[in-house]
Amino acid sequence: MPTPGYYQLLLRLAADRRIQVGKLGRFDFPAGYYVYTGSARGGLKGRLARHQRRQKRFHWHIDYLLRYAKIVRIRTFPEGKETECKLNARLFRRPGAQCVADGFGSSDCRCRTHLAFFRREDDLSFFAANDSFSPSGQREQRRTVAQSQ
Numbered sequence: 001m002p003t004p005g006y007y008q009l010l011l012r013l014a015a016d017r018r019i020q021v022g023k024l025g026r027f028d029f030p031a032g033y034y035v036y037t038g039s040a041r042g043g044l045k046g047r048l049a050r051h052q053r054r055q056k057r058f059h060w061h062i063d064y065l066l067r068y069a070k071i072v073r074i075r076t077f078p079e080g081k082e083t084e085c086k087l088n089a090r091l092f093r094r095p096g097a098q099c100v101a102d103g104f105g106s107s108d109c110r111c112r113t114h115l116a117f118f119r120r121e122d123d124l125s126f127f128a129a130n131d132s133f134s135p136s137g138q139r140e141q142r143r144t145v146a147q148s149q
């Protein structure tokens with residue numbers, strides 16, 4: 001059975017990039033770190049695997065950014081406890097969180113954006129090793145997803 005839930009991707013963009021994000025528009029993404037908050041009703045495992053695949057038809061806003069940015073860490077959350085929008089709002093209360101792309105990932109809700117930019121790695125300590133996992137650690141990933149059920 002797929003496990004639905006919410007997730008946050010911590011991305012690193014190595015250089016400043018101007019990126020066309022589908023129909024949403026073109027944005028300047030400064031080099032640094034990004035946290036994208038999403039939900040996977042159809043299952044976390046499949047969604048996270050899709051985010052890591054390079055070859056795909058672009059569908060979500062995040063697909064356009066993932067062309068240039070690298071997934072560094074992933075956090076998952078069980079469905080129901082806190083909505084993805086609440087997780088996102090909580091993220092934006094953290095020091096250093098900035099909005100650089102209005103409407104990103106928030107076409108279906110009332111949030112300003114679901115993408116937070118952080119210039120400094122120091123502000124991302126909440127992606128601690130015991131609370132997140134790396135995209136390459138497949139075994140680790142399965143365990144973490146199972147833990148959040």
Ligand SMILES: [Zn+2]
Pocket residue numbers: 084085088106109110111114
């Ligand atoms: Zn939202």
